[in-house]
Amino acid sequence: TTRSLSMTDAGATLYERAAASLSELRDAEAAAAQQQVTPRGRLKVSLPVAFGHRVAAPPLFELAEEYPEIELDLAFSDRFVDVVGEGFDLVIRIGTLADSSLIGRRIASTRLCVCASPEYLEAHERPIKPADLSRHECLMYAQDTTKSAWHFAGGETVAIRGRIRSNSGDALLTAALDGKGIAWLPDFYLRDDVAAGRLETLLDEFEAEPLGIWALYAHRRHLSLKVRLAVDRLAEALEACA
Numbered sequence: 001t002t003r004s005l006s007m008t009d010a011g012a013t014l015y016e017r018a019a020a021s022l023s024e025l026r027d028a029e030a031a032a033a034q035q036q037v038t039p040r041g042r043l044k045v046s047l048p049v050a051f052g053h054r055v056a057a058p059p060l061f062e063l064a065e066e067y068p069e070i071e072l073d074l075a076f077s078d079r080f081v082d083v084v085g086e087g088f089d090l091v092i093r094i095g096t097l098a099d100s101s102l103i104g105r106r107i108a109s110t111r112l113c114v115c116a117s118p119e120y121l122e123a124h125e126r127p128i129k130p131a132d133l134s135r136h137e138c139l140m141y142a143q144d145t146t147k148s149a150w151h152f153a154g155g156e157t158v159a160i161r162g163r164i165r166s167n168s169g170d171a172l173l174t175a176a177l178d179g180k181g182i183a184w185l186p187d188f189y190l191r192d193d194v195a196a197g198r199l200e201t202l203l204d205e206f207e208a209e210p211l212g213i214w215a216l217y218a219h220r221r222h223l224s225l226k227v228r229l230a231v232d233r234l235a236e237a238l239e240a241c242a
Helices: 010-035 049-066 118-123 130-135 169-177 185-193 224-240
Strands: 041-047 068-077 089-093 105-108 110-118 140-141 147-151 157-160 164-166 180-188 200-201 210-218
Touching: 010 105, 041 049, 041 224, 049 068, 049 089, 049 185, 049 224, 089 224, 105 118, 105 224, 110 185, 130 157, 140 147, 140 169, 164 169, 180 185, 185 200, 210 224
Parallel strands: 041 068, 041 089, 140 164, 140 180
Antiparallel strands: 089 210, 105 210, 110 180, 110 200, 147 157
16 A cells, blocks of 8 residues: 555565575585585684694694695684684683583593692602692782682682793793792693603692683684684694693
């Protein structure tokens, strides 16, 4: 009429069928893109600094070498990046995940290990239980806090003290190797030095549950081939070195 407009029954039926057809077409296009033979384009990944350098970057470099049409863009940062706002295809995070709209796949885990050099242990009584750490010089990872605590199996928490504090795990590792005290670090820091006898792990039977290593990406019904390959490659590499 001159005052209102409404759809006829035939028009409503046509709209519903057309909308369904368009949805199926989009799904078919996405599925075809997912199944492309060659991954291509920029792959922008956010990595924790120490874990990224030590563990995650090498398999991603291998992936880029295997697929020359991938342009690899790695950003090393320990901050929580805005995946969508900063244009990341993939983010690797360690620890407990907060509620998020992101899709997460647990690709591995890392132990938190108490460790010290043989030289330190020769000069000080070896801790037998977590509470013994209160009598030791501990190397503390901290940003702004003035007190630190380490956490063990069964929810046991031990307040620790020490004269060396840093927000760099690498700095604490160096101090531990120099015999300056006892450190509490993820196992990917320690593997080579423990294997070489430069460090010893302590209180292994009291370790808390391992931390998850997560691959996160924005919600998509069809994950791009380059991201799927990157996640799979990282999972394979981490399983091999576990």
